[in-house]
Amino acid sequence: MIPAEFDYVAPQSLDEALQALAQGGEDAKILAGGHSLIPLMKLRMSQPSLLVDLRQLQDLKSVNADNGQIRLGAMVTHHRVATGNFGLASAAAATIADQQVRNMGTIGGTLAHGDPASDMPAVLLALEGSVVIRGSSGEREVAANDLFEDFLTTAVGEGEILTEVRFPRLEGYGYGYEKFNRRQEDWAMVAVSALVKKAADGTCEDVRIGLTHMGSVPLRATAAEQALRGQPLTAESIASAASHAAEGTEPPADLNASQDYKRHLARVLTRRALTTASE
Amino acid sequence: MAGSVRVTMTVNGAQQSAEVEPRLLLVHFLRETLGLTGTHVGCDTSNCGACTVHLNGEAIKSCTLLAAQADGAEITTIEGMGQEGALHPLQEAFWEHHGLQCGYCTPGMIMASADLLERNPKPNEEEVREALAGNLCRCTGYHNIVKAVLAASEAS
Numbered sequence: 293m294i295p296a297e298f299d300y301v302a303p304q305s306l307d308e309a310l311q312a313l314a315q316g317g318e319d320a321k322i323l324a325g326g327h328s329l330i331p332l333m334k335l336r337m338s339q340p341s342l343l344v345d346l347r348q349l350q351d352l353k354s355v356n357a358d359n360g361q362i363r364l365g366a367m368v369t370h371h372r373v374a375t376g377n378f379g380l381a382s383a384a385a386a387t388i389a390d391q392q393v394r395n396m397g398t399i400g401g402t403l404a405h406g407d408p409a410s411d412m413p414a415v416l417l418a419l420e421g422s423v424v425i426r427g428s429s430g431e432r433e434v435a436a437n438d439l440f441e442d443f444l445t446t447a448v449g450e451g452e453i454l455t456e457v458r459f460p461r462l463e464g465y466g467y468g469y470e471k472f473n474r475r476q477e478d479w480a481m482v483a484v485s486a487l488v489k490k491a492a493d494g495t496c497e498d499v500r501i502g503l504t505h506m507g508s509v510p511l512r513a514t515a516a517e518q519a520l521r522g523q524p525l526t527a528e529s530i531a532s533a534a535s536h537a538a539e540g541t542e543p544p545a546d547l548n549a550s551q552d553y554k555r556h557l558a559r560v561l562t563r564r565a566l567t568t569a570s571e
Numbered sequence: 572m573a574g575s576v577r578v579t580m581t582v583n584g585a586q587q588s589a590e591v592e593p594r595l596l597l598v599h600f601l602r603e604t605l606g607l608t609g610t611h612v613g614c615d616t617s618n619c620g621a622c623t624v625h626l627n628g629e630a631i632k633s634c635t636l637l638a639a640q641a642d643g644a645e646i647t648t649i650e651g652m653g654q655e656g657a658l659h660p661l662q663e664a665f666w667e668h669h670g671l672q673c674g675y676c677t678p679g680m681i682m683a684s685a686d687l688l689e690r691n692p693k694p695n696e697e698e699v700r701e702a703l704a705g706n707l708c709r710c711t712g713y714h715n716i717v718k719a720v721l722a723a724s725e726a727s
Contacts (some may be wrong), residue, residue: 293615299595300576300639323640330635331617333594344595347640371629390705391686392620395629396636476704478620 295333302345314455316342324401366400380467392488406446409479412511418502427452448553468568482557486565515539534563583651600638609649618707623679630686649678670719672710
């Protein structure tokens with residue numbers, strides 16, 4: 293399968309890239325690792341007139357993990373996230389597709405693509421992280437909560453580039469990541485990110501639960517979080533909280549999983565992820 | 572629109588340069604422009620791994636990469652792994668342990684395995700299976716492939 297024709301540039305600087313995007317107009321697309329975009333182009337589901345390849349922008353490949361805040365350039369690959377010792381983010385990145393895909397796919401690319409079935413959006417949501425977006429008029433930071441607007445639609449606007457991903461290290465939190473799919477390379481039918489902070493008396497001081505593929509955007513399982521906060525971290529209280537994990541969700545059904553089955557998966561995976569995060 | 576781009580890359584130690592369409596995939600550059608047909612096109616959808624080559628030392632799927640993205644890179648294909656009479660330890664091990672039947676997936680299996688052994692020279696069986704999750708074989712059931720990779724890791 294061959295993509296439709298397009299023009300291609302690989303700028304040397306972010307300013308040049310923004311300029312190229314502006315000149316390319318609405319049919320210009322940014323190319324990061326290409327592992328979502330190129331398959332779509334081969335299927336002719338995406339036909340950009342211009343690709344602006346960010347591969348030469350070394351600043352976008354930097355990793356900074358000082359002061360409890362992790363800052364990853366948008367072009368940092370899933371492999372580097374998986375092996376970077378970043379807790380939940382690393383655990384989730386290690387499950388993305390396969391090694392070859394993790395060697396090319398990037399954290400900025402997957403977040404800007406905004407596929408609700410992909411792993412990192414709900415992880416960033418649970419971590420209460422953010423992204424930096426650069427446009428011709430400057431830079432802005434957008435919280436994960438405001439980034440994902442709809443299926444494959446994010447707050448990254450036309451002519452803008454997602455440049456950096458930020459999230460706190462969350463010392464003192466345990467984490468768990470559970471994904472259910474039929475084959476290792478597949479997208480998640482459902483995945484659950486859990487972060488748990490245990491108080492000195494063994495109760496749950498804080499909990500955050502991110503849901504993947506339970507809606508057109510990544511979601512927080514707020515009812516389950518509320519049910520567990522302040523409770524002892526016992527198998528019973530975790531199971532009871534997890535039973536609320538699918539409340540209020542309208543997951544997209546597909547050939548693999550009906551809505552009811554996805555809600556079932558969300559409850560089971562939440563219980564497992566919370567259990568791991570509480571250990 | 573759609574002019575051409577000049578790409579220059581080192582392929583198996585030799586510098587190669589060509590004027591190509593931006594939409595040319597790396598796998599077609601290797602097979603058709605350079606005549607290196609050891610890299611196979613299997614599924615053409617980044618699932619099967621038959622097209623696996625190394626880009627700057629890391630295994631990637633060349634059906635999901637534009638040749639233009641590899642400009643300036645070092646590429647290694649199965650042809651760069653060993654020669655007749657002086658096979659790479661992985662090639663020896665796949666032969667010795669019969670890690671193939673039809674052989675279509677074998678170049679990709681070897682390139683993915685080489686990436687694993689570079690990162691983890693002494694993997695256990697589970698790590699081998701995990702590292703080859705992106706490579707499909709429809710003949711062997713994987714047992715002899717895994718045996719071959721483990722044998723190569725012990726031989727090196």
